Amino acid sequence: MSTPSPVPDLNRDRLPTLFEVLSRRTTAPVDLFSFYIYMRDQQRSVDYLDFWLDVSQHMSLCRHYVRELRRSVLVETPELEKSASKRSSGLFDPSYDTAGPSNPEKAMTSERLSAFLRSDSGSKHSPNNSGQSEGSTPGQERPRPTFHSSNSGTSPQNNSGSSPGNNTSGSSPGHTVARQDIRASAEKILYTYLLPGAEREIILPQGILNAIQHAIEEEGRDDPEVFDAAKDYVFQAMERDAFPGFLRSKALGNIVPPSMMLRLIVGLLSLFGAFWAAFVLIFLNYSRTTRCWLILPFTVGIYALVSHQYMLDPLLALAGFSEYTFMSYHRIQEPFVRKLLNKRSLMALTWIVGIDAVLCCIFILVPGHRL
Template sequence: MDDQRQQEDWASDRSNRLPSFTEVLSRRTRPPVDLFMFYLFLQREGAEDILDFWLDVQQHENLCRAYFKDVRKSGRTIKEDWPQYWDYARRRGSIYGTVVGLNPDGMHTKRSTASTGELLSEQDKRNLAATDEKAAGRSTSPRLTPGISEHTHIASTSPNNDRPTTPFSLSGRTPTLFNLKRASRAPTVIPRSSAITRQDLIASAERIYFRYLSPAGNTVNSQENHEIYLPPSLRIHSFPLSSSAEPKSQSEMAIMAQIPDMFHAQKEYCFRAMEQDAFPRFLRAKAFGNLTPISALVRLILGLVILWIGLATAFSLVFLDVQPKSKRFFLFIPFTFAVLFLVSHQYELDPILVFLGQSETTPFRTLRIKEPYVNKLLLGRAIWVSVLVAAFVTALTLIFWAVPGHRL
């Protein structure tokens, strides 16, 4: 009951505004500006791996939270169960500070940009304002223990000219209108049929590293590698642990203590990249239009073909001086379809679909518009497009009706 009331409060709060990126990631929005539609939008651009990475790291962090909660429920403290992590969290800070029982007044606790459970407060958002500056200038990821070889460090000074320069500069693949489906798995699902162990945490981190952060040439199965762009200060060049062997040496235990927070800085960077680059374009596409690029292109082609047919018919009626002259009024039929398709392409909005409450997900497949403010915006634009179409059709029809006939 409380959840339903909270959902209603969120919906009423968005009655006069577009949703934020945090709300979309938290699955609190409805079509056509929900997480599913955002994923399809990124997939058309060939950049869905960034969102997959964010979701997988979110699940990894949720798994770590569940582990810490299980430990506390068992009656043991984190300090007793995992002293290396406790020491690391006290010195470096951790996003799990409140879960593991660290004193929030005595240390710096990292905060997450979003979670699947709750929205950030305004103070949290202000605390995260410096994330971009940190990511650009230095690493915010946990440092590996001194004594480990340099190639295991997150920061690297060795240039790699083969990498893209931004998360949305695609390496080795160019998004096209017809790139509808790629070989990409959904975010990793980790079943919980038994108590979570630290080896499970290592396995989760290992999967994320080899899927998203390991260079393609270092992965046995290239089909499972979807390397994403990260700035040099956030790159991780090796994963020194193995899920098949329990860490035994002091250096391995020290590295293992970093596993819960290992990808947090990279996750923050991807969040900011999506929020500042892809998300505004997604809102423009879905809150002010309801067509996919392929569907808009098909409308352009149909509109030009039908307009050519309509003009050919109109000139035939004029130069053959067909009587009665009132037959020319039937030209409004091809002109209506032609102008409707052309204007729909220009605005990437089909007013008929909007009036039916539909928005395209993939070419020629639709779902119902359920976000109230988006529905209001689309209705307003649909009315404007309809008026524009009516004006053009009326003008064309009257012009060809008024032209005197002259039989050649």
């Protein structure tokens, strides 16, 4: 069963929150893709976002595993399906797959899921137990799996050594996620982001790191509750340090820093050329008709400098485009952002026309005098 994708809210009359962006409930230019590009290119801290997304994926993996396990139990004991309550089915509600800041309802569901996974090691329907030989004892300590294991992608029935047509393993043939996959996912997060010297190490409080390492390596836990503290810490850090800048960049502007720098250079050069040409034409006593050509460099220079100052290309915004990487554009689909950018574009154009008119009038209408 595939989890339905969240539907963007196109009637939102405000800027989105970080939770809505991460839950894929927004559209360009304030969608998750744009936020990822911003974290990678401007904040230089995309590892934090990747950690948060990997933990969310781990939560979805656990939920899918439990959902498949529940389905296999109902296949073997159909009478349990009649007694299933709405409260228990909430554990498998796809709407909880979206990760974000902890709230009481979602936290309760996450705790139930984690408690189920912790107790699953002793269940006869667990893929791990179904893959054990008949001679294994319940108290025997399991070997510690790693995410480099070649069996992490195998189905439960293959782990048990039975053929696809043999149903003696006690698990449903429809299983697509094994318990080893969950363990591998938890260890991969630990070894990729959290251990000192990891490939993409992120900075977290030492207490949180020690608690996660102890839970995974010593207690053998792999439930999503292990990462709750780190996930909330990273979310709050992104909400405090990165998200306001993202909104300023994408909801109040539509160009990226390299484009802003290019406009600054072009604007300064154009204004320098415009002033130089204006004084030359005045002191060589050229006619006012000839001096009307000064409108071009003045307009280009002022337009480029105002665009740099506003972080906004007015004509590009009015055309409905926003830049996500240098010279790469996508359409503005978020209605409130489109409305906001249109207002700022009109304001910027007003400044451009006003300043341009003043400078052109001064240097065109002033009497010429040949030196």
